[in-house]
Amino acid sequence: MTTATMTKSDLMAPPVVQIMQQRSLIIGVLGAIASIAGAFLAPDSFYSAYLEGFMFWLGLSLGCMAILMLYHLVGGAWGTVIRRTLESGMMTLPLMFVLFVPILLNLPKLYFWARPDVLADPKADPKIVEIAHSYLNFNGILVRYLAFFVIWIAMAYFLNRWSTEQDSTAGQSTLRFRALSSIGLVIYSLTISFAVVDWVMSLQARWISTIYGLLFIAGEALSAFCLSVVIESVLGTRKPMSEYLNDTEVHDHGKFMLAFVMVWAYFNFSQWLIIWAGNLPEEIPWYVSRMKGGWETVGLFLVVFHFAVPFALLLSRQLKRKARTLVRIALWLLLMRMVDIFWHIEPVSHPTFHLSWVHFAIIAGMGGLWLAYFFRNLRSRPLLAVNAPQTLRLLEPSHE
DSSP states (O other): OTTTTTTTTSSSSOHHHHHHHHHHHHHHHHHHHHHHHHHHHHHHHHHHHHHHHHHHHHHHHHHHHHHHHHHHOOOHHHTTTTHHHHHHHHTTTTHHHHHHHHHTHHHHOOOOOHHHHHOOOTTSSSHHHHHHHHHHSSHHHHHHHHHHHHHHEEEEHHHHHHHHHHSSTTTOOSSHHHHHHHHHHHHHHHHHHHHHHHHGGGGGOOOTTHHHHHHHHHHHHHHHHHHHHHHHHHHHTTTGGGGTOOOOHHHHHHHHHHHHHHHHHHHHHHHHHHHHHHHTTTTTHHHHHHHSSSSSHHHHHHIIIIIIIHHHHTTTTTHHHHHHHHHHHHHHHHHHHHHHHHHHHHHHHHOOOOOOHHHHHHHHHHHHHHHHHHHHHHHHHHHSTTTTTHHHHTTGGOOO
């Protein structure tokens, strides 16, 4: 395929994407029904499991948006071939906006600072009471939740709309993509940091860590690249992606995965080292609760299988150049992202290791709906931004 013969119809997603959309929707509906049953049958497990599922799938949406903005700033064939995958992922944000509502309506089930009886107790920690009245309260959470999603959806909307316009009109400037992305990455970093404080860190409201938001930023970026590798492994053997996806781009995605595995490990080690060295009463309880009751095994599991093993494997150049081999590591790392979020949230409500069938139901329910929405988005437009300068360069004969 060359620029002379390229048309939108040539670049549409293959029929397998529609099949995957339908299957994902079925899984999502069945998982959602099981999750609703879990809310009544296993309420002690449901709410923390729901928050874990929400944070994982939200992380995929935001990670796609962040990597897309990075691509608009720096360019490169690595991003051109997955641009529509990233756009499809970020446009699931409206779904995540809706999925937060059960959390918003059940704050006392998750957060002790939202329970009136705890705050009214004469023995209650005065610092917690002060925080609950000034910042961590229903109105504050509601306003910030709306603000976060309005900002995220607005950035995603304009990036997606301009990309659609680019398909219809040749010769459009890419300056507006770069302008929004330059400030958008800063806004994303700040908003997700505040969101993580509200929704995850406040589970232990007296605990403090200035690096906490960065742990999730690194994890979300890693998740986005893993998703891209999984999608290109499915579509890379089928037209049209088989005609423009080279081992070079796959290798680049593998290198990004390696980079964010290291960044995630660096941030986690930095947080642990600072807290260990400081040994302050406000900081150590978070680790103390995760070093007993079986949670220490989960932490060690993450050290080995979220960092050490993937790091060793991703050092191989040969492995990173083949999507069909790289996809196994990508799928494993997506599983490790779920385990990592599970380790952050679950010990607060269960001092000893706890894993319920509800966790699997919620992951399947949310994931099925998320993937069905994602594949719908992926089918709606060509797999390459037709008139983008980067696409035209990618499809030149010299690239083949």
